[in-house]
Amino acid sequence: MSQNTLYDKVWEKHKVTELPNGQDQLFIGLHLIHEVTSPQAFAMLEERGIDVAFPERNYATTDHIAPTEAEKRNRPLTDDEAENMLSALERNVTDNGITFFGFESGQQGITHVVAPELGLSQPGMTVACGDSHTATHGAFGSIGVGVGTSQIRDILATGCIAADKQKVRRINVEGSLGEGVYAKDIILKIIQELGVDGGVGHVYEYGGPAIEELDMEGRLAVCNMSIEGGARAGYINPDETTYEYLKGREYVSEGDEFEQRKEYWESIKSDEDAEYDDVVTINIDDVDPLVTWGINPGQVIEVSEPIPAPDSFEARSDQEAAERALEHMDLEPGDSMLGYDVDVTFLGTCTNGRVSDFEVAAEILENNTIADDVRALAVPGSETVRTECEARGIDETFIEAGFQWRRAGCSMCLAMNDDSLEGDEVCASSSNRNFIGRQGSKEGRTVLMSPAMVAAAAVEGEVTDARRFFDDDVQTVSATDVEEVAD
Amino acid sequence: MADEAHITEVGGTGVPIPGDDVDTDQILPARFMKEVTFDNMADYLFYDARRDENGEFNDHPLNRFEGASIAVVNQNFGCGSSREHAPQAMMRWGVDGVVGESFAEIFRDNCKSLGIPALTASHEDVTALQEWIEANPDGDIEIDVEEETATYDDTVIHGNIDDAMKEALVDGIWDTTQLMYSNLSKVEETAADLPYVEEV
Numbered sequence: 068m069s070q071n072t073l074y075d076k077v078w079e080k081h082k083v084t085e086l087p088n089g090q091d092q093l094f095i096g097l098h099l100i101h102e103v104t105s106p107q108a109f110a111m112l113e114e115r116g117i118d119v120a121f122p123e124r125n126y127a128t129t130d131h132i133a134p135t136e137a138e139k140r141n142r143p144l145t146d147d148e149a150e151n152m153l154s155a156l157e158r159n160v161t162d163n164g165i166t167f168f169g170f171e172s173g174q175q176g177i178t179h180v181v182a183p184e185l186g187l188s189q190p191g192m193t194v195a196c197g198d199s200h201t202a203t204h205g206a207f208g209s210i211g212v213g214v215g216t217s218q219i220r221d222i223l224a225t226g227c228i229a230a231d232k233q234k235v236r237r238i239n240v241e242g243s244l245g246e247g248v249y250a251k252d253i254i255l256k257i258i259q260e261l262g263v264d265g266g267v268g269h270v271y272e273y274g275g276p277a278i279e280e281l282d283m284e285g286r287l288a289v290c291n292m293s294i295e296g297g298a299r300a301g302y303i304n305p306d307e308t309t310y311e312y313l314k315g316r317e318y319v320s321e322g323d324e325f326e327q328r329k330e331y332w333e334s335i336k337s338d339e340d341a342e343y344d345d346v347v348t349i350n351i352d353d354v355d356p357l358v359t360w361g362i363n364p365g366q367v368i369e370v371s372e373p374i375p376a377p378d379s380f381e382a383r384s385d386q387e388a389a390e391r392a393l394e395h396m397d398l399e400p401g402d403s404m405l406g407y408d409v410d411v412t413f414l415g416t417c418t419n420g421r422v423s424d425f426e427v428a429a430e431i432l433e434n435n436t437i438a439d440d441v442r443a444l445a446v447p448g449s450e451t452v453r454t455e456c457e458a459r460g461i462d463e464t465f466i467e468a469g470f471q472w473r474r475a476g477c478s479m480c481l482a483m484n485d486d487s488l489e490g491d492e493v494c495a496s497s498s499n500r501n502f503i504g505r506q507g508s509k510e511g512r513t514v515l516m517s518p519a520m521v522a523a524a525a526v527e528g529e530v531t532d533a534r535r536f537f538d539d540d541v542q543t544v545s546a547t548d549v550e551e552v553a554d
Numbered sequence: 555m556a557d558e559a560h561i562t563e564v565g566g567t568g569v570p571i572p573g574d575d576v577d578t579d580q581i582l583p584a585r586f587m588k589e590v591t592f593d594n595m596a597d598y599l600f601y602d603a604r605r606d607e608n609g610e611f612n613d614h615p616l617n618r619f620e621g622a623s624i625a626v627v628n629q630n631f632g633c634g635s636s637r638e639h640a641p642q643a644m645m646r647w648g649v650d651g652v653v654g655e656s657f658a659e660i661f662r663d664n665c666k667s668l669g670i671p672a673l674t675a676s677h678e679d680v681t682a683l684q685e686w687i688e689a690n691p692d693g694d695i696e697i698d699v700e701e702e703t704a705t706y707d708d709t710v711i712h713g714n715i716d717d718a719m720k721e722a723l724v725d726g727i728w729d730t731t732q733l734m735y736s737n738l739s740k741v742e743e744t745a746a747d748l749p750y751v752e753e754v
Contacts, residue, residue, distance in 0.1 A: 083744045084737055088721035092734050094744045096751065104637065106590035115731070120738065121745070123752070132588060148588035155590045189750060199636040199660060213660055215638035216592075217667030217730070225734040226741050231718055263575060264630040267659060297633065299659050331749040363575055384574040384629050391573075481584040481635075502579040502634060509583075509602040 069235035071338040073191075073304055074270055077210050078232055080335070081193045090229040096192040097204075098222045099178040100127035100165065102156040103483070104197030108219035109159040119163040121226040126187060127160045128168040129153055130177040131483045133476030135446050139485070140170050140474060149484065163223075176449020176475040179203040179417035183287060184451050186316025190305040190332035195222055200417045200499065202293035205302030206286035207309055208335065210270070212300050233299065234268055234344035239275035242352030247534035249427070250285030251419060251497070251517040253277060254292040255357040259367035260349055266298025269345070272337065273303050277351045283312040284421045291418045292499050295364040304336045356533060358404045359501045359515040361392030366501075368404065370520070370532050376400035395503060396512050397491075404514065404530045410492040412443045412525035413506075414470075416480045419497035419518045420448025425456050428522035429464040431536040437469035438528025444486060445470045446478040470525070482507025495524035560726040561669050564651035565696035566623025568706075569615050570684035571600075576627065577634035578661070582643045584635075595643035616647070619687070624695045624704075626684050627654035628677075632661025641665050651697040653704050653713065655680050666719045669728050671699050675713035683711065699723050 069075055083092040105127075112119070119125065132149040134140050144150040160167040168174040168181055175181070179200050182188045190208035194201060199213035218228050238261075240253055257273075258265075271293050278289065286303050293301025310329060313319045320328055355369040366388070368374060377389035377400070393400065398407075414420075414428055425445065437443045445465045447453035453475055456462050462472045479486040480498040487507030488494055494506055494513050501513035514530060523533035586598035604614040611617045625644060631654045632640060641664045644652075652665065652672045665672045675683075686693065686706060695706040699720055704711040715723075722728035734741075745751045 080748060081744065083734075083740050086727075086730075086733055087725065088718045088727055088733070090718045092737060092741070094741055094748070096745075096748060103587050107592055107638075110591070111731075117731075117735070120741070131584075146588075152588060152590055192750060197636060197638075199634065201636075213636035215636055215641075215660060215664035215667060217638060218663065221731050221734060224731045225738060226745065227734050227737075229718075229730040229734060231716075263633060264656065264658070267630070267656065294634075297630070297658065328749060363577075388574060481579070483584050483588060500577075500579070500634060502577045504583050504602050505579045507585065 069344050070342040072235050072272060072341045072343065073208055073302060073335055073337045074210060074235050074272065076335045077191055077193065083227060086229055088229070090231055092227045093193060093230045094227050095195045095222050096124060097182065097187055097194045098125045099182055099194070099196035100125055101131055101178050101198065102129045102152040103131040104216050105159065105219055106152065106155040107216045108223055111220045112223050117224045119165065119223045122164040124226060125165045126168070126182065127156060127165055128175050128178055128181050129156060131477045131481070133175070134484050135473035135476045135478050135486060137474055173450050173454070176451065177417045177420060177477055179291065180420055180448030180452060183207070184316070184449060186313055186319035189313065189319070190309060191335040195228060199294045200291050202299065202301045203287050203291040203417055205290040205293065205300055206283060208302055208305035208332065210300050210302065213294060233270045235272055236266070236269045236345040236347060237272045237274060237343040239346065239348040240273065240277040241275050241348060241350045242277055243280060244277060244351060245354070247356055247519060247537055248354055249517045249519065250281050250288040252354060252357045253351055254289045255364070255367045255515065256351060256354055257349060258292065258296040258365045261296055261347065263295060263363050263365040264297040266293065266296040269298050271296065271298045271301035272343070273301060278303055279306065282423065283308060284423045287421065288418050292364065295499055305332050356517060356520050358520065358530060360396065360398060360404055361389065362395050362501055362503050363388060364499065364501060364515060366392050370530065371403050371405055373401045373403055374398055405532065407514065407530040408493060409441060409495045409524045409529055411488060411494040412441060412521050413479045413494055413496045413498065414444065414518055414521050415446030415448060415478055416498040417448060418499045420446065420452065422452050422455050424497065424518040425461050428518045429461045431519055431522040431526065431533060432464050432468035432470070435468055435526045437525040441525055441528050443470040443525045444473060444479060446473045447475050449475045479506050481505060495521050495530060497521045559669055559728065561671060561723040562699050563696060564623065564671060565694055566650065567619065567621060567692060568624045568626055568683070568687040568695045569619035569622035570626045570687050571615055572628060572684060574629040575633055576631050578632055578637050578640040579634055581632065581640040582637060587637060587639050592639065592642040592646065595639055596646035599643040599647045619691055621648060623648055623650045624697065625649045625652045626680060626687060627652060628680060629655040631657050633658035636660045638664045638667070641668055641670060645670060653680065653683060653697065662716065662719070666722055666728055667730065669723060671697050671715060671723055672719065673697055673702065673704055673713040673715050675704065675711045679711045679713070
């Protein structure tokens with residue numbers, strides 16, 4: 068059993084009592100609400116005649132169904148169901164005195180982008196949201212967990228969830244990122260190595276030199292995809308990078324109070340001699356840009372590496388998954404993903420929809436145009452991200468290159484708004500899930516990758532190594548090179 | 555309500571839903587979540603997988619084993635998003651209990667919230683049961699929550715039900731709101747001790 072880790076300390080501070088079923092009643096310090104998973108919970112509360120226990124610990128925004136085309140955000144929304152969900156949310160937050168970042172606020176966006184950038188997510192908190200990517204907030208050294216609707220009801224009614232304490236796996240990421248390799252590649256590498264269910268029963272503590280070097284936006288991307296590795300939560304111990312990021316943000320205290328808060332933040336870090344249930348080391352030194360080739364986020368290869376044959380996997384389940392993946396993606400083992408035709412490129416989401424993601428993509432798009440027949444969407448993770456990008460002229464680079472520059476929302480990550488794949492379109496995507504049907508079409512195909520790789524794919528109209536856009540000295544391989552080697 | 559809700563046994567005919575890592579996007583595609591209640595969710599259960607290219611029902615097990623109460627699944631079932639819409643849809647379709655090789659955590663928690671026992675068993679036991687259902691679509695399967703078993707024909711599968719789920723179901727305390735609401739004053743104390751929670 069783990070001891071003196073951040074997870075142990077934060078858990079203890081938030082534990083209210085042990086429940087008769089053996090679970091712990093855990094106080095939730097920050098509850099984030101969106102329109103899709105909350106209306107049923109508010110209805111359950113109303114049915115029981117219970118008020119929201121801690122309205123000031125709840126913050127809401129709208130993301131999943133949010134139209135991303137400016138003219139479609141006028142009310143009522145053209146999609147009746149979406150309008151219905153949004154109005155229900157507005158009614159619920161008003162009735163219960165909950166702060167809401169709506170379209171008019173200028174701060175609307177994906178919950179997991181909004182809360183960090185406003186300084187709502189802080190070290191040593193427990194964060195919950197009816198969305199599995201709540202692990203994102205662990206980047207600050209908090210425990211972030213995704214919950215179902217009945218648990219949302221619990222949080223609204225009691226400020227708590229009933230939870231089992233998990234095991235803690237420390238993941239040391241050694242080495243440093245090469246040019247053109249990013250935080251996204253770190254987490255894809257981790258999921259590739261440990262599997263999509265490797266984290267079941269665990270929370271992941273990410274650490275080591277490669278993690279410490281990351282800025283906050285990179286750390287958010289890593290923690291975001293903990294759930295894709297099966298871990299319900301993932302976190303990084305707070306450090307000066309964390310505190311510097313927090314300083315001056317809207318919901319962060321200032322002056323002496325900040326210093327006091329910092330003492331708390333320092334106190335909840337994992338001790339030097341903390342005990343973990345498990346320690347894993349992964350080296351990122353020689354890792355090339357990664358892409359998925361299949362239909363789960365663990366089916367990952369380096370961009371120029373051959374696609375594995377099903378029988379190269381030991382476990383029966385991996386073999387079967389590989390077979391299904393090859394069929395769905397229309398790929399052959401031995402091919403690489405280089406040159407795989409792309410119809411759509413999608414940049415955004417709670418994984419990679421932050422300013423630095425657009426910045427790195429803009430570097431590639433500068434003086435380039437996207438390939439004919441590619442539909443390219445840039446969807447900022449929040450309106451704050453959008454305005455900052457626009458203030459810096461980043462939007463113009465995207466528009467000039469041929470991208471559609473949109474308003475904030477979850478968009479084509481799960482296609483609950485109008486942004487969707489059609490038929491068997493292939494999407495180069497900075498999102499987090501390549502499940503069949505995820506992007507709105509059951510024949511649709513998703514290739515997960517970093518924002519730089521998405522931008523490069525947009526320009527080439529196929530999966531390509533983004534590093535060829537950066538630095539002539541960096542050794543990169545093109546599809547033609549691979550064919551030559553194969554010949 | 556919870557105090558009437560001791561769930562010790564569930565049973566009925568079975569439906570095998572084979573495959574590892576069956577994610578919630580397959581169980582309940584996101585485009586059907588745009589409703590403010592769970593009422594119609596059964597209609598959308600495995601919506602895409604159950605239909606052919608013309609939108610007609612195909613031979614998906616859910617189409618062949620209508621009326622079943624026990625779903626039998628493989629590894630890491632319910633992975634992906636946290637949407638309770640997935641188990642809600644299964645429950646409203648008729649599923650009262652699930653037997654599987656393993657479950658994703660949020661999915662299992664959601665099952666607990668809904669009072670649906672989720673029993674894990676070995677790959678061999680699960681696949682044997684799936685085959686048996688194919689051959690015996692009218693055969694009864696019973697999950698005994700306390701004993702952590704699934705019984706069919708002359709076979710008893712000794713599996714595992716997560717302790718918290720078992721306690722909750724057997725003691726009828728799976729309604730966690732009710733359970734935790736009585737501790738509200740303790741919650742206030744815990745909150746007051748946290749440096750980031752302002753005085754209320």
